[in-house]
Amino acid sequence: MATGIQRNVTTRPGPETPGQSPTHPAVDRPAVDRPAVDTAGGQPERADPPTAPEADQAPAHPPAAGPLPTPDSAPLAATVRGLRRAFGSNVVIDDLDLDVPAGQFVALLGASGCGKSTLLRILADLDTEISGQVRVASRRAVAFQTPRLLPWKRVWRNVVLGLPGRPDRARAIAALTEVGLAHRADAWPKTLSGGEAQRASLARALVRDPDLVLLDEPFGALDALTRIRVQGLVEQLWQRHSPAILLVTHDVEEALLLADRVLVMKDGVIAHSATIALARPRDVGDPRFVALRAELLGWLGVGHARSEAANGRPARDGEPDPAVDVREPPPRQKILS
Numbered sequence: 001m002a003t004g005i006q007r008n009v010t011t012r013p014g015p016e017t018p019g020q021s022p023t024h025p026a027v028d029r030p031a032v033d034r035p036a037v038d039t040a041g042g043q044p045e046r047a048d049p050p051t052a053p054e055a056d057q058a059p060a061h062p063p064a065a066g067p068l069p070t071p072d073s074a075p076l077a078a079t080v081r082g083l084r085r086a087f088g089s090n091v092v093i094d095d096l097d098l099d100v101p102a103g104q105f106v107a108l109l110g111a112s113g114c115g116k117s118t119l120l121r122i123l124a125d126l127d128t129e130i131s132g133q134v135r136v137a138s139r140r141a142v143a144f145q146t147p148r149l150l151p152w153k154r155v156w157r158n159v160v161l162g163l164p165g166r167p168d169r170a171r172a173i174a175a176l177t178e179v180g181l182a183h184r185a186d187a188w189p190k191t192l193s194g195g196e197a198q199r200a201s202l203a204r205a206l207v208r209d210p211d212l213v214l215l216d217e218p219f220g221a222l223d224a225l226t227r228i229r230v231q232g233l234v235e236q237l238w239q240r241h242s243p244a245i246l247l248v249t250h251d252v253e254e255a256l257l258l259a260d261r262v263l264v265m266k267d268g269v270i271a272h273s274a275t276i277a278l279a280r281p282r283d284v285g286d287p288r289f290v291a292l293r294a295e296l297l298g299w300l301g302v303g304h305a306r307s308e309a310a311n312g313r314p315a316r317d318g319e320p321d322p323a324v325d326v327r328e329p330p331p332r333q334k335i336l337s
């Protein structure tokens with residue numbers, strides 16, 4: 001299903017222009033498997049002012065397209081090989097590989113400044129100054145810590161912003177209904193609470209029927225109670241619609257509550273990957289959850305690598321954990337082309 005492609009490409013440096021279509025220039029996109037229909041008639045997907053939020057740069061596509069099965073591997077929502085991104089002499093991402101299978105909920109942890117947001121922006125096509133191979137589902141959506149709603153457009157118009165054709169109110173209302181916000185469809189963004197605004201942002205992602213949702217700390221600005229509610233909403237939406245999700249977060253507990261797989265980024269690569277085998281809904285008091293949390297904190301350089309509380313003693317080298325399949329990044333899969 002991964003459709004955008006960069007093959008062994010070194011992209012041309014150039015400033016990111018707000019409001020531009022996220023589609024790379026043709027020279028940087030040597031092949032496309034499935035026509036991306038986030039542009040209409042060759043025009044950028046939206047004609048909104050250049051201050052429009054980046055979230056709306058996520059392509060919008062007709063619902064017909066879906067994951068493309070491949071003959072010898074599961075469909076992927078994103079695949080990255082040998083990715084490199086440097087800001088001057090600061091090499092943030094260096095030879096990074098990543099696969100995000102269709103429908104998988106992946107959380108990305110890592111120390112502040114390790115490059116999580118940079119990676120997410122690359123997957124969202126918001127940063128093209130890279131080398132390496134990046135392929136992502138063409139139907140994707142992005143949401144950030146701040147909802148980035150246009151203040152001069154009513155909520156429902158924000159939701160369908162950037163979609164091709166005339167603004168479709170019914171479509172916006174359907175997405176707002178899913179996030180419990182239909183009653184605020186005609187409100188102005190400034191009248192929304194933080195949680196409501198973030199739910200509107202999720203509706204904007206949802207309305208694109210994405211195969212891949214990229215979330216950059218979407219709960220970070222919410223109070224504790226709202227955070228729990230919106231986390232639950234994201235989990236529900238994921239279960240209902242089955243997109244792949246890549247969630248950047250600082251919160252180990254959040255990652256363990258939500259994700260099928262937790263990645264830890266370090267030194268420019270995905271340094272650790274854990275498949276979380278706990279049933280949902282997850283219980284933070286479950287000893288296996290506690291052990292996993294300690295494991296992840298250990299990888300992040302915080303606390304002990306394994307929970308003595310869970311095991312009753314320090315872990316022995318190589319001792320398996322029943323709740324976690326811990327391993328280095330998976331072996332390379334065939335890159336779809």
Ligand SMILES: Nc1ncnc2c1ncn2[C@@H]1O[C@H](COP(=O)(O)OP(=O)(O)OP(=O)(O)O)[C@@H](O)[C@H]1O
Pocket residue numbers: 087090092110111112113114115116117118119250
């Ligand atoms: N536009 C830019 N110009 C120069 N340096 C940048 C730019 N964007 C990011 N960086 C640098 O890249 C590194 C990674 O930044 P990034 O925002 O990806 O980290 P992060 O892991 O998301 O951090 P945090 O968890 O604190 O949000 C940092 O050193 C940052 O200063």
